[in-house]
Amino acid sequence: MAHTIDEDTKKIVKAIVHGDQKRQGRKRKGKHTNFDRQAEEAIKAAKRDLPLEGMGQTARRHIIDKIYKSLLYNTPWEMLGDTYCCRRLFYEYRMEFCYLIAVHMGIIEEDGSRQQAAGK
Structure with a gap:
């Protein structure tokens, strides 16, 4: 894991996640834009691709939900509960989640080591 992204990219990714509820509202109203679709797909792909080795589906889903809520509401780990x-591990997972969103949005290019691990 341990991918790092620059501060500008981090702010963009946080803004993408933070605006997710508004995008969902536009989707329900039929005013979904191409950017909305791309952001929605990037978030889904990041949730799917986040490497949480050694965890069952329930624990994996729980951690991903907490990471998503942390970014969506700008909530620190201390305020999220269980x-x-x-x-430290939570923030590593969160950084990786942000990295994956940035990659899937095309903001940054995927790290070569990750491409090799994925068999690309």
């Missing part, structure tokens, strides 16, 4: 992992 996250199933320690603070």
